Amino acid sequence: MSEYVVSMEHITKTFPGVKALDDVHLHLQAGRVMALLGENGAGKSTLMKILSGVYTRDSGDITIFGKKIEGDLTTRQAQSLGVAIIHQELNMCQHLSVAANMFLGRELIKSGGRLDNAEMNRQAEEQLARLGIHDMDPEESVGNLTVGRQQMVEIARALLINARILIMDEPSSALSNAEITEMFRIVRELRAMGTAIVYISHRLQELHHIVDDVTIMRDGKYITEGRFEDFTMEQIIANMVGHEVKNQFPRETVPRGRKILEVKHLNAGRMVRDVSFDLYEGEVLGFSGLVGAGRTETMRAIFGADPKESGEMILDGKALDIHNPGSAIRQGIVLAPEDRKKEGLCTKLSIRDNIALPNLDIITLGSRTGRINRAAENAMIEKGKNALTIKMAGPEAEAGSLSGGNQQKVVVAKWLARESRVLIFDEPTRGIDVAAKVEIYEIINSLKKQGVGVIIVSSELPEVMGISDRIIVMCNGRVTGTVDPRSTTEEEIMTYATRFGDNAASA
């Protein structure tokens, strides 16, 4: 027992109507990184919330540093025992400085109640230096930092409170590749300091860089644990989903048809410079590149969400005139945006309202007063539900109550109703579990077969290489290369993705 920093045994937790955790085990060792794996809803977050004191367990034993926890573990107690959690959605006060965020709730005070800013800045710098970060100004507002740098601040904050058990909930989901590399370096530093780390991620391909042990959960139950090297990727996935997933990236080859969309010399701000490409029927066109390469900006400009400076777009031989998203939608180009919760859905509205929202022109067709035709609306929702197997209580359920994968399906469903010509997916599987990812890929495949042009922007190289028929690589607002995913390598894509070249001057 004593070799474990944390051991959780027979943990059970019931929420009204749901058994969230059922006899779950977890063991952490000092100086080792444990990947906690499972699909969305497997109970990983619930378990971690129990360990950090946010939730209380119904039954089971928790031992931290040899100390058996009697009664409920409180947040305060967990913190004093050295448990720190880095949340998936970064929890920072954007307006406050780096040092102020690190010391929030435990400010250093001089006599007379004055904040000791000088000392807080000094200590903040010291902690950042321990992580090998020497170029961050502790007085900089956190809102001015990139997501990756903000995460470094969160990690440094955990160090500051002497965290010896660090829970990282999907730390890589919003980071660029370079930032992920940097984060891994820091995780290794922490490991060398003897910190026990729980690492939660849906990006299975990245685990081998840092993970020592794995624990797998499914449907609130403990499935297995062991050393990472004793598992194959297929075994891990099989344990997570409960059955074997034959093909993580089920790409289907469809004969390439005629040209659907042609984008010529598109310019829109600093991030979209002279972008040209073609999209054909029966193909999925992938967009790869580093975070901030201008892919999202390009798609937003095409969709009319951001203003264009110049450029020409031709759809099915006809010139497009897109000046706002409404005109793009009417002309057959739609976008499933990067941030589902913020841009893709009205999370407080029902699934019905969300699907109907961009299609009210169809639903009110034939009514002089603009009355919503319930029958047409129901038919539309039924069609979307069946085509996409959305798991839901009913169409009246709040969109925000669905899991990530089902939310993404609702976003897709609202566009399916329109018979659009081009569907743009921006990071379609971010934060979605393996099984739901495959379902999204299958939807993409079926769209491809129907002759719809599909564009997918993805920061995950295995995904963009696995699902696309052709990949365009961008860097610094420009197209720097086009590759065939069947023959290319990650190295080749990265070469194009980092080809900053001489265009820095024009930026």
Next chain:
Amino acid sequence: MSIEKSNRSFLSRPGVASVVTAFVGVVVLMFIFAYMNPNFIRPNNLMSLARSICPYLLVGIGQGIVCITGNIDLSIGSVLGMSAMISATLVCSGVNVILAIVIDLIACLSVGLCNGVLVGKFKLPPFIGTLGTMTICRGIAQLVNNNYNTGDIGTGGLKDLFRDLFYYGRVGYLYYGVIICLLVWLVFYYIMSYTATGRHIYAVGSNVDAARLSGVDVFKTTTIAYTISAFCSFMAGLITMAAAGMGSMQAGMSYEMYGVAAAVIGGISTLGGSGLLVGVIAGASVWAILQNGLTLANVPVAMRNIIIGVIVVACVLFDILRRSGIIGKKKTA
């Protein structure tokens, strides 16, 4: 991003640019009105101008701090009216001035506390919660003297001292009331800029979840902000009462909005998390200068309202355009 702190320009510090803009606005307005009517810059007018800023400054401080927590306090005007009515009624009925002020203070602070509990503890939307207390407090202000304005509070002893201290007395060119307001401002400026409480107020407005998870007591912080706001309204109520020498049931009408204007012109975001209390001085000044200057320039009341409204919208619009144009794109790697 570079770590050379000495290179960080003063203007690029968060909130500073809005404050500078607001003060530039004050100077420009002063020039315009001085040009239109030379009487505007006579010492006598400037003295009374400074005094007329005081109530706006006080409610601006209160509303500003509540705005920084990401909330709003609609009860400010009513608490001001309540403060004036309670103190005047008590003094008129023969209660000692100091005791009357203490009772008044307790009554006003308890409204702030109540707002804090409603919004911070029971999570009422601040707009609704304080709309309720606003109506209740206006009712109390009407109730304390049986639906009548009070008579004159009279003269002699402490009553004279009270009137002098809050309104009529002065040392050199400075009215005591102005000094008191600046002291109040200084105290809250210190709290907001140099203490953990102030830091927590900013944190709650910036990201309430992050603040809670960092161990900040959100309920306590919210309540402190509302109580400060009630205190500021209480002070403004005393000034109004001292000036009139009586309690008016109409005292403080719309002052919650004047507070919003002073705070927003001074660069405090109504969305929370940002803004500097220095700006409120400029914001309240702009408001008072417009009132005073337009009166001296013989602009009819109706036109005055329209002009002031346009200027408030223009100030905020300018600030938003500036932010989205420059600061909005400033994401350094």
